[in-house]
Amino acid sequence: MNPVFPMGMMFLALVARADARQVENLGRGVVAIHQGGGKVYVGWRLLGTDPNDVAFNVYRTTGGGQAVKLNDQPIFQSTNYVDTGVDLSKSNGYFVRPLEDGKEREASAPFTLPADAPAQPYIAIPLQTPDGYTPHAASVGDLDGDREYEIVLHQAGRGRDNASSGTTDPPILEAYDPGSGFLWRINLGRNIREGAHYTQFMVYDLDGDGRAEVACKTADGTVDGKGKVIGDADADYRNSRGYILDGPEFLTIFDGQTGGELVTTDYIPPRGRVADWGDDYGNRVDRFLACIAYLDGQRPSLV
Ligand SMILES: [Ca+2]
Ligand SMILES: [Ca+2]
Ligand SMILES: [Ca+2]
Incomplete structure (x- = not known):
């Protein structure tokens, strides 16, 4: 048997697979x-x-x-x-x-x-941080399809760890273009608790149209980047200890360019009975992680 033939076939198979995979179409980012x-x-x-x-x-x-x-x-x-x-x-x-x-x-x-640019080891982007809030975690994606990254920033007010009681400020997500600055603001509302374990927002081009979406858990009262309220604006599920252990939980995909809601669905897994998660006061039930993975090898999935 000619050993060159199967090696050549394998090479072709690898190339075809690489070509089929949906990837970001980025510029040089100079x-x-x-x-x-x-x-x-x-x-x-x-x-x-x-x-x-x-x-x-x-x-x-x-x-x-x-x-x-x-x-x-x-x-x-x-x-x-x-x-x-x-x-x-x-x-x-x-x-x-x-x-x-x-x-x-x-x-x-x-x-x-620009002329007379200051000597500094970073590019400054002016933020519009709300009063009482501090810039927190950030993620990048090409939100507007110009082949360069914009930044989605979690602005955190008063937060609480899942293990600690107390009311919190609503988590806020903002988008910034390194060139033109502020793009939009999503306010997740009072029915999403602020704290490091709650809001694992993902920024990725999930549908492959060249523009990244933003995905995270939402609830009644979340206000999207266009000012539209998701669910019931008046609902308040915070209990006397500041935990949110009642009410519907949603997953929303937002348009990266406008912050507008694209689609909202029920959150998976459902909360069920809080105590089934290992404690009865809401410590474990609200701890989330998230990632983007190519589960089928070709298209990104939200995990
Ligand atoms: Ca961009
Ligand atoms: Ca841009
Ligand atoms: Ca997209």
């Missing part, structure tokens, strides 16, 4: 950071679709002038470059071009450092 002393760090994204031997050229335009290639040799095995001697009194735009088989391919979207 960022530039002023490091001080005329130095600018430039970083970008290696894509799952890039060939193994991909290389890059890095370009800068200063003050809107001609693009200048910065690197003498193609950059292999790295997606980092430090530009020196930069005139930071002017705006500086950076972009990269991948090289495949020695040929330059499509230029990335540029990232522009």
Whole structure:
């Protein structure tokens, strides 16, 4: 038997499988950071679709002038470059071009450092944190389909651990675009308790249309990013100890671009009898974890 034939078949099978898998369609994600002393760090994204031997050229335009290639040799095995001697009194735009088989391919979207950009090791995004709230966990996804990530941020007010009694503030989710700032706010309402174990929100493009959705547990009184109330706006299921052990539990998929409700269904698993979870006061019944998994190998599932 010719041993080459089965190996070739296996290779084809792997390629076909990789192609069939629904994946994010992301851009290069170029960022530039002023490091001080005329130095600018430039970083970008290696894509799952890039060939193994991909290389890059890095370009800068200063003050809107001609693009200048910065690197003498193609950059292999790295997606980092430090530009020196930069005139930071002017705006500086950076972009990269991948090289495949020695040929330059499509230029990335540029990232522009404005004139007199401060030397700081981060990109500042102004938040609209509600009074009494603090930025908490965050997750990224391409909410608007421009092939770059936006950020979904859990804004946490007064919270309680599941083991502790007491009323809490409603959990809030907000979305921010690194370029244009605040996008929307979802208020999960008084029937979702605030605390580290309650709201495991997932941000992912579940239906493969190029825009990420946001999914989490909701309840009567949740207000979506368009101001629409889910369920009964007047319901209040908080007991005298501040726990929520009654009332319907929902799972809502929100549109990532607007925060608007797309679909709401019953939460699985149902609460059932609280004591069946191992205690009778609501410690274990409300502890959640979540993830996105490719259970069938091709499409993402919400777990
Ligand atoms: Ca985006
Ligand atoms: Ca965007
Ligand atoms: Ca989607």
